[in-house]
Amino acid sequence: xxxxxxxxxxxxxxxxxxxxxxxxxxxxxxxxxxxxxxxxxxxxxxxxxxxxxxxxxxxxxxxxxxxxxxxxxxxxxxxxxxxxxxxxxxxxxxxxxxxxxxxxxxxxxxxxxxxxxxxxxxxxxxxxxxxxxxxxxxxxxxxxxxxxxxxxxxxxxxxxxxxxxxxxxxxxxxxxxxxxxxxxxxxxxxxx
Numbered sequence: 643x644x645x646x647x648x649x650x651x652x653x654x655x656x657x658x659x660x661x662x663x664x665x666x667x668x669x670x671x672x673x674x675x676x677x678x679x680x681x682x683x684x685x686x687x688x689x690x691x692x693x694x695x696x697x698x699x700x701x702x703x704x705x706x707x708x709x710x711x712x713x714x715x716x717x718x719x720x721x722x723x724x725x726x727x728x729x730x731x732x733x734x735x736x737x738x739x740x741x742x743x744x745x746x747x748x749x750x751x752x753x754x755x756x757x758x759x760x761x762x763x764x765x766x767x768x769x770x771x772x773x774x775x776x777x778x779x780x781x782x783x784x785x786x787x788x789x790x791x792x793x794x795x796x797x798x799x800x801x802x803x804x805x806x807x808x809x810x811x812x813x814x815x816x817x818x819x820x821x822x823x824x825x826x827x828x829x830x831x832x833x834x
Contacts, residue, residue, distance in 0.1 A: 682695060682702075695811070
């Protein structure tokens with residue numbers, strides 16, 4: 643199996659991720675990664691089916707809803723709308739409305755600008771649901787834990803998220819996406 647460190651760098655991965663990846667082949671890295679956020683990032687950068695990414699993200703953040711006050715239905719609605727979109731039971735307009743309801747005006751404008759900048763407006767709108775849910779979950783988690791417990795809880799959450807991502811986006815999907823990215827981008831730095 644090949645190590646695609648050059649591809650990670652070309653995609654813009656952070657140095658911490660590139661360093662962690664060193665010495666692993668790509669299949670091993672996908673199997674061992676304990677950072678669901680990194681895995682979702684890679685899947686998005688490799689243009690994996692957006693519905694797989696949204697489904698994984700919804701499942702990753704749902705456990706955090708226990709930290710969201712009952713009167714704040716925005717995060718739960720964003721997750722439910724994201725899942726409905728994945729099933730084909732919601733439109734992108736429904737997704738946009740859920741995002742707008744979850745974010746304050748500044749964050750909604752930021753999501754709209756991000757969608758406008760990309761040629762893949764549908765992908766950006768769907769991923770905005772994931773971003774809205776993640777932002778709400780992270781904010782809730784930060785207020786739910788004391789400083790010392792936050793790091794432990796975050797690491798545990800990321801490990802659980804990694805397993806969830808693998809359940810939605812198996813190695814075979816990532817492998818195909820890597821091959822497509824390499825074909826589109828020319829030869830990659832490959833280390834065996």
